Amino acid sequence: MEEASLMADLERFLEDRCLSVLNLPQKGRSLFATRGFRPGEVILSQKPYICVPNNNNNNTSSSSESRCDGCFKTNDNNLKRCSGCQVVWYCGSSCQKSEWKLHRHECKALSTLDKEKRKFVTPTIRLMVKLYIKRNLQNEKVLPVTTTDNYSLVEALVSHMSEIDEKQMLLYAQMANLVNLILQLPSVDLREIAENFSKFSCNAHTICDSELRPQGIGLFPFVSIINHSCSPNAILVFEEQMAVVRAIDKIPKDSEITISYIETAGSTLTRQKSLKEQYLFHCQCARCNNFGKPHDIEESAILEGYRCADEKCTGFLLRDPEEKGFVCQKCLLLRSKEEVKKLASEVKRVSENAPASPSAENKQGAIELYKTIEKLQVTLYNSFSITLMRTREKLLKMLMDVESWREALNYCRLIVPVYQRVYPATHPLIGLQFYTQGKLEWLLGETKEAVSSLTKAFDVLRISHGTSTPFMKELSAKLEEARAEASYIDRQTYNDDN
Numbered sequence: 001m002e003e004a005s006l007m008a009d010l011e012r013f014l015e016d017r018c019l020s021v022l023n024l025p026q027k028g029r030s031l032f033a034t035r036g037f038r039p040g041e042v043i044l045s046q047k048p049y050i051c052v053p054n055n056n057n058n059n060t061s062s063s064s065e066s067r068c069d070g071c072f073k074t075n076d077n078n079l080k081r082c083s084g085c086q087v088v089w090y091c092g093s094s095c096q097k098s099e100w101k102l103h104r105h106e107c108k109a110l111s112t113l114d115k116e117k118r119k120f121v122t123p124t125i126r127l128m129v130k131l132y133i134k135r136n137l138q139n140e141k142v143l144p145v146t147t148t149d150n151y152s153l154v155e156a157l158v159s160h161m162s163e164i165d166e167k168q169m170l171l172y173a174q175m176a177n178l179v180n181l182i183l184q185l186p187s188v189d190l191r192e193i194a195e196n197f198s199k200f201s202c203n204a205h206t207i208c209d210s211e212l213r214p215q216g217i218g219l220f221p222f223v224s225i226i227n228h229s230c231s232p233n234a235i236l237v238f239e240e241q242m243a244v245v246r247a248i249d250k251i252p253k254d255s256e257i258t259i260s261y262i263e264t265a266g267s268t269l270t271r272q273k274s275l276k277e278q279y280l281f282h283c284q285c286a287r288c289n290n291f292g293k294p295h296d297i298e299e300s301a302i303l304e305g306y307r308c309a310d311e312k313c314t315g316f317l318l319r320d321p322e323e324k325g326f327v328c329q330k331c332l333l334l335r336s337k338e339e340v341k342k343l344a345s346e347v348k349r350v351s352e353n354a355p356a357s358p359s360a361e362n363k364q365g366a367i368e369l370y371k372t373i374e375k376l377q378v379t380l381y382n383s384f385s386i387t388l389m390r391t392r393e394k395l396l397k398m399l400m401d402v403e404s405w406r407e408a409l410n411y412c413r414l415i416v417p418v419y420q421r422v423y424p425a426t427h428p429l430i431g432l433q434f435y436t437q438g439k440l441e442w443l444l445g446e447t448k449e450a451v452s453s454l455t456k457a458f459d460v461l462r463i464s465h466g467t468s469t470p471f472m473k474e475l476s477a478k479l480e481e482a483r484a485e486a487s488y489i490d491r492q493t494y495n496d497d498n
């Protein structure tokens with residue numbers, strides 16, 4: 001397809017979906033709605049231009065730790081390594097066949113690398129190798145070129161090349177060298193590859209499953225037109241490898257569509273730091289524009305600051321102007337610098353011994369360590385602290401792994417109110433946490449509570465995930481079953497009482 005015809009097609013594609021792209025001076029290309037969208041409505045969806053699963057290519061990685069290149073499933077121990085390149089895994093011949101047109105070229109290129117070099121073939125390196133192979137196959141008309149699946153969309157992505165620091169540039173140059181060694185394409189120059197790595201950094205997306213667990217990375221150049229906001233009106237989720245953007249708020253006609261690129265639970269400074277580091281821009285969304293205002297100061301102190309020395313007080317602390325410590329803004333009690341420092345270094349000391357991902361054998365030991373950290377953090381931080389929330393998330397996961405359901409439920413119930421405070425009401429993490437809570441309550445015989453939690457989970461997740469995916473159908477079926485059980489229990493109790 002010619003460039004001009006592709007552009008005309010793109011405009012029609014946008015028009016059909018009631019969308020338009022405008023160039024804003026501060027943000028560059030920006031996606032706008034030309035009609036109103038309701039919460040839960042799909043705004044757009046796109047298959048990846050290229051994608052790869054999150055596999056680690058050291059020689060010790062096993063099939064149980066790897067993902068199929070076609071469907072990204074782990075499939076227990078049943079994955080088979082590609083006999084040609086020994087880098088890529090497949091769950092069966094169907095996925096292998098569907099990937100072959102592209103992989104046959106990648107396979108040949110990877111096979112020329114010695115074993116040592118193959119260890120450096122990270123998902124990002126593979127993404128780049130696949131990008132060039134796909135571009136060439138589309139140029140040679142082996143693969144079709146369509147409105148939303150063509151290299152011109154990749155060319156249009158922002159790279160921020162002129163703003164990259166020397167250290168990062170050196171890293172990109174090293175990565176580009178490896179890609180060049182793999183591809184051995186005389187027409188591809190190193191600077192262009194480095195620029196594409198920079199494009200990946202601010203445009204590629206992590207592909208997650210319905211429970212928001214990362215599975216791989218992909219380039220969705222059309223979705224990449226959407227700018228960031230710390231209080232977005234849309235969300236990006238994935239249905240298998242398809243990127244789906246849904247409205248999470250009412251989006252009026254002519255408004256900009258925004259998603260969040262980062263974890264939005266955090267102070268304005270924390271959010272701005274991570275946006276600047278990875279996406280190289282200064283966010284001026286409505287939430288960020290509140291920086292320094294009383295509500296923003298309070299929110300930062302609650303999410304990232306210390307708790308009042310009086311256990312019963314729920315006030316938040318601000319630095320004392322005389323630098324003696326931190327003063328509670330509710331009861332005015334001073335918490336000394338020395339006390340805070342002592343507790344913080346104790347948390348640090350214990351945390352250093354806590355494994356980030358404990359093995360099956362030392363899970364019980366890790367649980368005890370994390371409980372000690374949690375106890376210390378409860379005395380140091382506010383009850384809505386992000387750090388405390390992360391510790392509790394880790395504990396919840398480990399307790400689920402060792403099937404300590406009651407304790408897991410207790411932690412789940414501690415996490416939900418924090419999520420409700422730090423995330424907007426339609427954030428899928430709130431729905432997922434209610435889902436876990438509901439399943440635990442049901443398992444522990446608290447059927448009425450389970451119905452309430454599963455209903456809340458469904459109400460949130462139907463906005464971000466829609467209702468038609470297998471994941472949502474399973475949630476809906478569980479909810480129906482729990483409701484039936486609860487009404488059976490109600491009838492039994494009524495009969496017993498009469």
Ligand SMILES: C[S@@+](CC[C@H](N)C(=O)[O-])C[C@H]1O[C@@H](n2cnc3c(N)ncnc32)[C@H](O)[C@@H]1O
Pocket residue numbers: 026027028029030156157158160202203224225226227228229279280281282283284285
């Ligand atoms: C995924 S791209 C989004 C589309 C981009 N505006 C374009 O022209 O292609 C990410 C880049 O867009 C810009 N951007 C995204 N959100 C922004 C915002 N809220 N304010 C300013 N720039 C933003 C930054 O340059 C960022 O690195």
